[in-house]
Amino acid sequence: MALIVQKYGGTSVGTTERIEHVARKIKTFRDKGDDVVVVVSAMSGETNRLLELAEAVHPHARGRELDVLLSTGEQVTISLLSMALARLGCPARSYTGSQVCILTDSEFNKARIQTIEQERIREDLGKGRVVVVAGFQGVDEHGNITTLGRGGSDTTAVALAAALKADECQIYTDVDGVYTTDPRVVSDARRLDRITFEEMLEMASLGSKVLQIRSVEFAGKYNVPLRVLSTFVEGPGTLITFEDEDMEEALISGIAFSRDEAQLTVTGVPDHPGVAYKIIGAVSALNIEVDMIVQNVGAADGLADFTFTVHRNDYERAMEGLREAVEKLEAREVRGDTRIAKVSLVGVGMRSHAGIASKMFEALGREGVNILMISTSEIKISVIIQEKYLELAVRALHDAFELAGPPEERVDSAGT
Known part of the structure; x- marks a missing residue:
């Protein structure tokens, strides 16, 4: 019992x-x-x-x-x-x-x-x-x-x-x-x-x-x-x-994706200590969670571009909160994009196998899918792409990593 x-x-x-x-x-x-x-x-x-x-x-x-x-x-x-x-x-x-x-x-x-x-x-x-x-x-x-x-x-x-x-x-x-x-x-x-x-x-x-x-x-x-x-x-x-030993045999367990993404970029930011806090802090103060972050510094002018993602529902509030911070920092501008999506590979097999990221990027490149941002962890690789390519990207990655199973292991026609 x-x-x-x-x-x-x-x-x-x-x-x-x-x-x-x-x-x-x-x-x-x-x-x-x-x-x-x-x-x-x-x-x-x-x-x-x-x-x-x-x-x-x-x-x-x-x-x-x-x-x-x-x-x-x-x-x-x-x-x-x-x-x-x-x-x-x-x-x-x-x-x-x-x-x-x-x-x-x-x-x-x-x-x-x-x-x-x-x-x-x-x-x-x-x-x-x-x-x-x-x-x-x-x-x-x-x-x-x-x-x-x-x-x-x-x-x-x-x-x-x-x-x-x-x-x-x-x-x-x-x-x-x-x-x-x-x-x-x-x-x-x-x-x-x-x-x-x-x-x-x-x-x-x-x-x-x-x-x-x-x-x-x-x-x-x-x-x-x-x-x-x-x-x-x-x-x-x-x-x-x-996790057990057998589970390491699978490189990738699944592909997750989210359409609820928005991207914000602050350009021409003076590359000084504490700048990242002043940008992200302005958004966090509004109780908005920041996800992926990328910072690029230009060698010539020493100015940085700061890009990050938030949930699409928080986009307008985040944009409003950034405008005041941008003025104080004397940055060039803040711009955004709500037509993006996130696709992620997940698998404990990443711990013990190399080449998964390159295989992912190769598969997306073959389909003409441009990668806007990249984030990695021990068992995850996430990329930001244009939303219009989301389903194409997921199918391409599913095929590239051979995740399909025999018919009896697939979803039935009723979607259950």
Whole structure:
């Protein structure tokens, strides 16, 4: 008998029919004798609907009251799923984040989990019940409802699995695992049997939408076996685990990409100590995260050009914040481009193999794709290119590194 924590996302519980399907799936685990704790998201589209209501009443609503509103989405799901399980003769009990006491800090809209009380959960499991917990939410030390930010249900599930020392944390979604790249871009993308926490963390941070970044960090920190599976298609999914010797055989595990990029360049900057801080500091002061950075210094005039990237949603604010800094520095100008994208190769095999960067650049060059910026780490190479070449670049790299698998390992025609 195993203790399993399962998480079902919004699409998995998007209708009452799908909730009933999830209930039947959970019952098969209970019938095998497993103890099951289930974490669910709000029904698909519900969080957006609640945000629209808040926007209509108060366009800039934030903080405590917004968390009170958003937490109601998961409360609907836990009650409906518990009813569906009871109808199947499978005893279940639902809990909101505050009822099960998922204690967080007081950072409304982006709270972090501090501790989880286990007594109620273990008592219910001991009585043969399925425990159904609302994801995405908790409670602070003052009794205020808090939420963990978008995708926070993944973090709830991993945190529960860590606290309960579960045998496995299973993340059920509308895809049957982690693929070498997005199957909507590369039709012969291959499902990975396993991937390391480190690789998954890189892919999540670089644009892969399968798992939320914080949940992967949590799983790696507490050594929680994590598996991504499909709610709708039976299969082994993808196991996210620690690196072992066999994993080094694969040079590249996947290709991640992001269209949500923007580039800013400050030209003609005097090359003095502290200049980089004055430029990046002006952007960081606006709570904008800076990603890739390149600085070039001209030998003739001693002036530098400073280029960096931000999320496209932050472009206008970053541009505005830079203008004052540019005037103080007496730089020539600040210009930007929102028609760029980032493509990244990820793989632990990079640690022990040379020539991956040159192979990447060669493949892009053959397709006429110009590289605007380059960034590397121990297991990642990222390039900034023009957005119009994004899909061409991803397909070219997928072919160059021979990431396609046999037909049975590829995504099916339904995109799941």
